[in-house]
Amino acid sequence: MTAYVRDGSEIYRRSFAIIRAEADLSGLDPALARAVVRMIHACGMVDLTRDVAASSGFAAATVAALAGGAPILCDTAMVASGITRSRLPAANDVVCTLSDPDVPRLAAELGTTRTAAALELWRDRLDGAVVVIGNAPTALFRLLELIEEGAGRPAAVVGVPVGFVGAAESKIELARHPAALEHIVVHGRRGGSAIAAAAVNALASERE
Amino acid sequence: MTAYVRDGSEIYRRSFAIIRAEADLSGLDPALARAVVRMIHACGMVDLTRDVAASSGFAAATVAALAGGAPILCDTAMVASGITRSRLPAANDVVCTLSDPDVPRLAAELGTTRTAAALELWRDRLDGAVVVIGNAPTALFRLLELIEEGAGRPAAVVGVPVGFVGAAESKIELARHPAALEHIVVHGRRGGSAIAAAAVNALASERE
Numbered sequence: 001m002t003a004y005v006r007d008g009s010e011i012y013r014r015s016f017a018i019i020r021a022e023a024d025l026s027g028l029d030p031a032l033a034r035a036v037v038r039m040i041h042a043c044g045m046v047d048l049t050r051d052v053a054a055s056s057g058f059a060a061a062t063v064a065a066l067a068g069g070a071p072i073l074c075d076t077a078m079v080a081s082g083i084t085r086s087r088l089p090a091a092n093d094v095v096c097t098l099s100d101p102d103v104p105r106l107a108a109e110l111g112t113t114r115t116a117a118a119l120e121l122w123r124d125r126l127d128g129a130v131v132v133i134g135n136a137p138t139a140l141f142r143l144l145e146l147i148e149e150g151a152g153r154p155a156a157v158v159g160v161p162v163g164f165v166g167a168a169e170s171k172i173e174l175a176r177h178p179a180a181l182e183h184i185v186v187h188g189r190r191g192g193s194a195i196a197a198a199a200v201n202a203l204a205s206e207r208e
Numbered sequence: 209m210t211a212y213v214r215d216g217s218e219i220y221r222r223s224f225a226i227i228r229a230e231a232d233l234s235g236l237d238p239a240l241a242r243a244v245v246r247m248i249h250a251c252g253m254v255d256l257t258r259d260v261a262a263s264s265g266f267a268a269a270t271v272a273a274l275a276g277g278a279p280i281l282c283d284t285a286m287v288a289s290g291i292t293r294s295r296l297p298a299a300n301d302v303v304c305t306l307s308d309p310d311v312p313r314l315a316a317e318l319g320t321t322r323t324a325a326a327l328e329l330w331r332d333r334l335d336g337a338v339v340v341i342g343n344a345p346t347a348l349f350r351l352l353e354l355i356e357e358g359a360g361r362p363a364a365v366v367g368v369p370v371g372f373v374g375a376a377e378s379k380i381e382l383a384r385h386p387a388a389l390e391h392i393v394v395h396g397r398r399g400g401s402a403i404a405a406a407a408v409n410a411l412a413s414e415r416e
């Protein structure tokens with residue numbers, strides 16, 4: 001059996017050093033760079049930087065919202081599982097409404113996916129929240145519709161749904177939305193719950 | 209706002225059709241192809257096939273073990289969250305021991321990561337289980353050590369830890385291990401909990 005590094009802190013240290021050596025982080029402010037490094041760590045791909053785009057205030061808005069106790073609204077249980085609770089600065093609520101018993105009925109009524117319908121149950125917490133979409137393009141599209149309907153304005157949106165139908169389009173829509181939301185996206189097909197959670201974990205604490 | 213597809217079944221159907229059109233699935237038996245399609249679906253990258261390798265009996269062994277009620281042992285809560293319970297053929301237990309209160313002490317005693325130490329609590333369920341490592345290379349290395357110590361032989365191993373330190377090495381070690389375990393890996397740095405869970409979800413049911 002090959003010898004291997006068993007010290008968790010040392011694994012993190014070496015991993016982040018490799019990422020910082022290989023990835024092109026030029027032009028990113030320190031907080032945003034911290035987020036991108038951890039997103040790369042979650043997927044193993046230093047070329048993720050090619051597709052990452054963020055609004056200029058995204059990192060600061062997320063840091064401030066989390067410090068102020070904003071809830072973290074997640075599209076799926078996998079995203080919610082990926083948020084490291086011990087990094088959160090204000091014991092922030094991590095919310096996923098997808099398994100709520102009302103969701104199948106809402107999805108049928110609204111003629112949409114369960115993941116999108118679950119956002120109906122975010123209405124009273126959306127304003128000022130940190131929204132994290134790591135899976136479903138329909139959830140990101142629905143989020144933008146809710147905002148257009150005046151349901152509230154999140155402090156920041158991590159928009160990294162993954163896949164082949166609607167994912168790329170939903171991220172373009174977020175990035176150019178007239179509401180000018182603070183956001184980060186991974187353009188194209190790539191994304192996923194681990195990358196989404198990593199962005200939040202990075203901004204929740206300065207600790208690497 | 210752009211019009212978008214809202215019908216979940218239609219999104220799945222179109223997604224899998226795009227993947228089957230773009231990905232090179234030649235030479236894979238139908239069950240293994242189903243697994244690879246869903247792994248691609250989870251990460252948005254059709255070139256994942258370049259790095260996927262499986263033992264010839266992996267898909268059949270996983271299908272049979274799940275049908276026989278084998279537990280699914282997962283390295284992290286994200287992997288466990290990603291397993292779609294409604295697809296499981298025998299209401300199989302989905303087990304993640306990482307948050308067990310004994311794990312920090314075990315990690316200190318064994319001088320390893322918590323993710324690896326958590327495998328100590330798998331000993332009585334390892335034989336015949338489906339093991340799914342989606343995050344930690346140290347967990348995959350530790351699994352191979354446990355098997356060498358005679359702790360039991362899993363029916364199949366999904367080995368797709370992600371990252372920069374040990375991930376690639378741990379997957380090579382699994383693929384060439386003298387125990388000749390039934391396995392699937394994604395060689396290199398890529399991997400993750402969504403890809404790991406997707407392999408199980410695909411083999412748990414023939415339904416696309």
